[in-house]
Amino acid sequence: MLNKLWLSFFVTAFVAACYQWLFLSDFDVFNRIVNSLFSMSQLSVEIAIGLIGVLAFWSGILKLAELSGLAEKLARIMAPLFAKLMPEVPKGHPALGYVTMNMASNMLGLDNAATPVGLKAMQSLQRLNPVKDTASNAQILFLVLNTSSVTIFPVTIIMYRLQQGATSPAEVFLPILLATLCSTLAGLLAVSVVQKLNLLNRVVAFYGLVVGALVALGVYWLSALQSEEMAQVSSALGNGLLFTTIIVILIAAYRKGVEIYDGFVDGAKEGFEIAVKIIPFMVAMLTAIGALRASGILGGIVSAMSWLMEAVGLDPRFVEALPTALMRPFSASGSRAMMLETMSTHGVDSFVAKIAAVMQGSTETTFYVLTVYFGAVGIKKVRHAIGCGLFADLTGIVMAILVSYWFFSQG
Numbered sequence: 001m002l003n004k005l006w007l008s009f010f011v012t013a014f015v016a017a018c019y020q021w022l023f024l025s026d027f028d029v030f031n032r033i034v035n036s037l038f039s040m041s042q043l044s045v046e047i048a049i050g051l052i053g054v055l056a057f058w059s060g061i062l063k064l065a066e067l068s069g070l071a072e073k074l075a076r077i078m079a080p081l082f083a084k085l086m087p088e089v090p091k092g093h094p095a096l097g098y099v100t101m102n103m104a105s106n107m108l109g110l111d112n113a114a115t116p117v118g119l120k121a122m123q124s125l126q127r128l129n130p131v132k133d134t135a136s137n138a139q140i141l142f143l144v145l146n147t148s149s150v151t152i153f154p155v156t157i158i159m160y161r162l163q164q165g166a167t168s169p170a171e172v173f174l175p176i177l178l179a180t181l182c183s184t185l186a187g188l189l190a191v192s193v194v195q196k197l198n199l200l201n202r203v204v205a206f207y208g209l210v211v212g213a214l215v216a217l218g219v220y221w222l223s224a225l226q227s228e229e230m231a232q233v234s235s236a237l238g239n240g241l242l243f244t245t246i247i248v249i250l251i252a253a254y255r256k257g258v259e260i261y262d263g264f265v266d267g268a269k270e271g272f273e274i275a276v277k278i279i280p281f282m283v284a285m286l287t288a289i290g291a292l293r294a295s296g297i298l299g300g301i302v303s304a305m306s307w308l309m310e311a312v313g314l315d316p317r318f319v320e321a322l323p324t325a326l327m328r329p330f331s332a333s334g335s336r337a338m339m340l341e342t343m344s345t346h347g348v349d350s351f352v353a354k355i356a357a358v359m360q361g362s363t364e365t366t367f368y369v370l371t372v373y374f375g376a377v378g379i380k381k382v383r384h385a386i387g388c389g390l391f392a393d394l395t396g397i398v399m400a401i402l403v404s405y406w407f408f409s410q411g
Contacts, residue, residue, distance in 0.1 A: 005386065009288035013295035020296055032294040040290035044282040048275055051115070055271035058116030061249055062098065063267025064260060068253035071097035081207045085197060086138040088128065095124030099142055106364075107151060118146055118369075119274055119376050126377040134381040135374060141191045143373055143385050147364040148187035148392035151180050154361040160340065161357060164348035172354060175403040176361035177215070183363050183396030190388040274376050281375030285367055289330040298326050318401050320346065321356040325397045328359060329366040329390060336360065355404040362396035 017033055020026040065071045074097035082089060082096045089095060098121035105114035121142060129136040135143075154176045161169040192199050253260050292298070302322045309316035321342055327335040342356040366389040374382060 003380075006284060006288050009292050012297060013288075013291040016295040016297040016300070026296075029294075029296065033291050036290035036294035037287050040286045041283050044286045045279060048279045048282055051278075052272055052275040055116050055119070055275045056268040057271070059120065059271025059274070060264035060266075060268035061246055062101075062117060062120045063270070064253040064258060064263050065097070065101075065249045066094055067258045067263050068249060068256045070249060070252050071101075073097070074100050080203045084199075084201060084203050085141060088136065089125070089138050090128075093124070093128070095121055095128070095138075098124055102142075102146060106146065114146075115372070116271060118142075118373060122373045122377055123274075126379075132377075133379060135379050135383050135385055137195050139374075139379070140383060140385045140388065141188075141195070143370060144187040144191050144388045144392060145184065146373070147366045147369045147389045148180070148183040148396065151176065151361055157339075157357050157361050160336075161343075161348055164340075164343050166348045171407070172357045172361070175354075175358045175400070175407050178403045179358055179362035179396050179400040181215075182399040183392045186395035187388060187392030190391045191384075194384045194388065278372050278375045281371050285371040286331070289367065292330075293327070298323060301326060315405075317351055318355050318404070320352040321359060324356040325359045325400070328363055328397070329393050330368070332365045332368060335365070351404075351408050354408045355401060358400040358404050359397055362400040363393045366390060366393055 013033060017029045020029045062071070071094040072092055076092050078096050078100045079091045082099070083091060086096070098117055102114055102117040102121050105117055122139060125136065125139045125142065126132070129139065154173065157172060157176065158169050161172065188199070191197070250260060253263065302319060305322060306316050306319040309319060324335050324338040324342060327338050339353075339356045339360045343350075343353045346352050366386070370382065370385060370389065374380075374385075
């Protein structure tokens with residue numbers, strides 16, 4: 001699947017470039033593509049190097065969580081749910097604890113913690129994988145839930161809007177939550193259909209109600225705050241819980257008699273190895289994405305969509321935000337740049353800028369997560385992971401547009 005996808009990106013970029021060169025007299029298009037190949041290759045290494053410290057630190061902390069038994073205890077709490085969603089994972093296996101911690105980190109908007117925990121979860125699931133170069137059902141479900149994971153506290157987006165001078169920076173909070181809830185549900189349903197999982201049972205309903213109640217409580221509490229207070233409280237709460245988790249793990253490991261310094265260093269070494277290992281996979285995927293973007297194909301899609309919306313008599317205002325949506329599955333930095341560009345061009349409080357912000361928070365970077373997570377464990381055959389992940393992305397983007405019209409249609 002990845003072989004065909006990678007080839008299709010380059011071929012599509014080449015065809016688009018030839019069209020522009022022959023019919024639009026854009027003689028600079030191939031220069032842009034080649035320059036993009038070099039710049040994206042450099043960016044891939046820079047991203048991986050930037051991850052080294054974070055991965056090393058969190059891999060060390062997670063190693064202590066494993067040695068202290070905390071990961072196993074967390075896994076036992078979630079065992080009934082994952083017995084239904086991941087039946088091939090043994091009850092109480094540490095992988096379930098890491099999966100739970102990853103989802104919690106994503107919900108709190110703790111990106112620096114979510115990626116290392118996610119990689120640890122993927123490694124643990126890989127140990128149970130009977131075919132090492134092919135993604136297992138559990139790995140696919142985890143990846144799809146990760147790429148569509150609910151974000152309760154979109155702190156980064158709120159802070160960008162605050163920096164751009166938005167009148168009410170946190171007004172996108174509820175729309176983002178609704179859109180990302182729908183994308184997560186869509187991803188779960190897509191995987192359940194393909195893998196023939198039964199979601200209509202008491203166990204799944206119970207955990208769903210608990211999570212739903214916690215989300216509703218958080219929304220009710222945060223909605224009572226002013227915009228600036230919401231961003232500050234969200235950030236403080238997330239980072240406070242993060243540091244508390246670190247302290248709890250250290251104390252638990254010490255009480256268990258673990259050599260905490262040596263254990264941390266052993267885990268940090270694993271994190272360093274992971275960061276180095278993913279570089280070739282990132283170079284391969286990001287260069288293909290860069291070529292696709294430099295070819296102008298994304299701009300052509302936006303123009304075609306705008307024409308189509310006007311032709312059928314629909315409001316085409318959201319089309320100006322589509323570059324953010326189109327870049328979101330491929331690149332976090334690319335979609336963020338598109339969002340900021342939209343804010344700068346149209347004004348941070350404009351309707352299209354608000355839609356772009358909601359799009360940015362509605363889903364994750366599917367291809368980046370797939371490349372990093374599967375690349376870290378050497379998986380080449382991804383099966384239905386891309387299809388289910390992109391279905392969740394599409395659902396999130398469509399819902400981002402709909403809820404934005406619902407909340408901001410007069411903007």
